[in-house]
Amino acid sequence: MSAALSTLMDRHLNRIHGLAWNMTGDRSQAEDIAQETFLRFWQAAPGWKEAGDATILTWLRRVATRLCIDEKRRMRPVYTDLVPEKTDPAPRADIEIVRSETAERVQSAILDLPERQRAALVLSYYQHLSQKDGAAVMRIKEKAFESLLSRAKATLKLNLLPEKESLRQ
Amino acid sequence: MTDLDTLLDQNTAPTVRGSLPARILAAAETAQPANDVSSRRPWWSLGGIAAMAIMATIFFIQPTPEPTTDWVQIADGSGFTELYEWVEGPDEGEAS
Numbered sequence: 001m002s003a004a005l006s007t008l009m010d011r012h013l014n015r016i017h018g019l020a021w022n023m024t025g026d027r028s029q030a031e032d033i034a035q036e037t038f039l040r041f042w043q044a045a046p047g048w049k050e051a052g053d054a055t056i057l058t059w060l061r062r063v064a065t066r067l068c069i070d071e072k073r074r075m076r077p078v079y080t081d082l083v084p085e086k087t088d089p090a091p092r093a094d095i096e097i098v099r100s101e102t103a104e105r106v107q108s109a110i111l112d113l114p115e116r117q118r119a120a121l122v123l124s125y126y127q128h129l130s131q132k133d134g135a136a137v138m139r140i141k142e143k144a145f146e147s148l149l150s151r152a153k154a155t156l157k158l159n160l161l162p163e164k165e166s167l168r169q
Numbered sequence: 170m171t172d173l174d175t176l177l178d179q180n181t182a183p184t185v186r187g188s189l190p191a192r193i194l195a196a197a198e199t200a201q202p203a204n205d206v207s208s209r210r211p212w213w214s215l216g217g218i219a220a221m222a223i224m225a226t227i228f229f230i231q232p233t234p235e236p237t238t239d240w241v242q243i244a245d246g247s248g249f250t251e252l253y254e255w256v257e258g259p260d261e262g263e264a265s
């Protein structure tokens with residue numbers, strides 16, 4: 001079973017972690033959400049034997065999005081105590097990424113969006129989902145997804161491109 | 170590509186730290202699958218609930234006894250007192 005979980009993480013962990021990071025803007029929180037998402041899948045795994053990879057990924061994205069949106073679940077238990085501390089072979093975050101000021105500004109603007117608009121934007125832009133697939137992840141109609149995305153883009157344009165927007169008006 | 174797309178592209182997520190998969194696998198080992206056979210309750214653990222349900226069913230399906238009719242009063246009211254005593258009363262042989 002752990003081999004199956006490893007394979008699943010090889011395929012999808014980056015995407016789920018990326019989704020959680022785009023939604024929360026916090027690396028530790030994104031890792032916790034990714035962990036919670038895969039654990040939930042593992043707990044439901046016996047019922048997923050016949051599911052295809054696309055279905056599994058949709059389910060993983062749905063759970064991760066739900067966890068990000070749900071404020072209460074952000075206070076879930078942290079599992080780090082279960083594992084002894086090991087030296088992380090990956091470079092430290094502060095050394096690895098020197099984020100540009102623009103990137104920080106963009107992330108801040110995304111985090112200021114209402115949660116459902118943020119989810120639609122992240123699924124569309126960063127997960128590269130079509131409106132149909134994004135709507136399936138959020139369990140809403142395509143029109144509703146389109147509306148959320150449109151409002152998110154309008155807000156971001158106002159906050160990130162104020163000069164150009166004011167010239168157009 | 171619009172200006173907004175260009176801006177959004179700059180905000181890339183960091184890579185997954187190497188310890189995360191191991192952390193998830195370790196947590197998965199201690200987590201019990203929700204629909205695992207071993208985690209299901211045995212049937213007899215629900216015996217108490219079943220017994221209560223059966224008792225409640227028996228209690229509610231018992232027919233309510235109809236109120237007994239006071240035939241003495243009816244006989245008196247309709248002037249058949251003597252006839253009633255003759256039918257229901259003790260036999261003359263028994264009385265003596």
